[in-house]
Amino acid sequence: MKALHIAATGMSAQQTRVEVISNNLANMSTTGYNARRAEFADLAYQQATRPGTITGAEGTMVPAGVQLGLGVRPTTVSITLAQGSLAQTGGDLDLAMDGPGYLEVTLPSGASAYTRDGALKRSADGQIVTSDGFPLAPGITIPAEARSISISATGEVNAFFDDRVEPENLGQITLAGFVNEKGLEATGSNLFLETPASGAPTIALPGEQGLGTLRQGYLEDSAVDPVREISELIKAQRGYELNAKVITAADQMMGATVQVR
Numbered sequence: 001m002k003a004l005h006i007a008a009t010g011m012s013a014q015q016t017r018v019e020v021i022s023n024n025l026a027n028m029s030t031t032g033y034n035a036r037r038a039e040f041a042d043l044a045y046q047q048a049t050r051p052g053t054i055t056g057a058e059g060t061m062v063p064a065g066v067q068l069g070l071g072v073r074p075t076t077v078s079i080t081l082a083q084g085s086l087a088q089t090g091g092d093l094d095l096a097m098d099g100p101g102y103l104e105v106t107l108p109s110g111a112s113a114y115t116r117d118g119a120l121k122r123s124a125d126g127q128i129v130t131s132d133g134f135p136l137a138p139g140i141t142i143p144a145e146a147r148s149i150s151i152s153a154t155g156e157v158n159a160f161f162d163d164r165v166e167p168e169n170l171g172q173i174t175l176a177g178f179v180n181e182k183g184l185e186a187t188g189s190n191l192f193l194e195t196p197a198s199g200a201p202t203i204a205l206p207g208e209q210g211l212g213t214l215r216q217g218y219l220e221d222s223a224v225d226p227v228r229e230i231s232e233l234i235k236a237q238r239g240y241e242l243n244a245k246v247i248t249a250a251d252q253m254m255g256a257t258v259q260v261r
Contacts, residue, residue: 002046002070003250009071010243013040016074017236024224025233032097032116032190033222035080035229043070079182084221092149093120093128096220099212101175102192104203105134112137114176114201117190119219128157132189140171153213155206175211176201 020038027033051065086096095103095118102114115130123129126141142149146159146168155173178184183197194201207213 001250001254002068003246006069006071007243007246007250009043009073010246011240013038013072013074014236014240014243016077018233018240020077021229021233021236024229025226028222028224028226030190030222031119032084032220033224034082034084035224036077037080038074039076039078040072041075043073045069079184079186080223081181082223084223086215086218087221088217089219090217091119092151092216093122094118094217094219095120095151095173096215096218097175097206097212098215100181101177101206101211102201104137104174104176104201105130105191106137106139107134111193112201113187113191113193114184115190115192116220118214130189134191136173138171138174140173142170143168151214151216153206153215155214173206173214174203175206175214176203177209177211178202 017038020036024035046068048066048068049062051062051067053062053065054060055062083097083099086098097103097116097118102116103118105113105115107113113134117130119131120128120136121131122142123133123135126144128136128140128142130136140157142159143161145161147162148160149170150158150160150167151173152158155175157170157173158167159170160167178194178201179199180197183195183199184192185195185198186192202209204211
């Protein structure tokens, strides 16, 4: 009774789907979050009769054959690349990327990570850092006496002082682009790591080489569509229930077989 195993793989697949949907809904308010989507593929097939098999004394050919599927398996949890709406915050260090691109940050290990979360902060020594304290790369330090800072669309950072007329240039923010953004490895805290699947990053100024520009005083909202996620959740629930009914039906069929006198 292969139906028991096949239905079990279907229930496992729908459970994975529900877990992905629940993670999307949990991150409805996460800055720069892109929704994930579970993708599946059918398992191997048992070839009871292969298509094109020659049968019969007359040498006739089977046009379709008998191929029995053995269930379903998850293939990937893919990121749906879509930019969220830009919400105005007015913060000097709030940055939104209007278009493709990632901010590069330096981890404590010295490795680079990438994020679209532009809710930046100023550390105790004046460095521009993420909410978790990872410094922006290349590093930029804001003087303690700076009255305010300005970040242009192309990433140029300038500081204004009470005793000066002209602003002081503090540095340049760059963006990183990837050939295959879906190949990045998500590590949590809105951070991604480079992988062989993503390819090496292309570092360039905002607005160049296909990268987006920066918007100071804005943050990118989560790209999760709650209505779509609830719809997907209902379909996953129905799929789980139907596979459970298959198991019940298969169990009843096996019970009827055992009771045959």
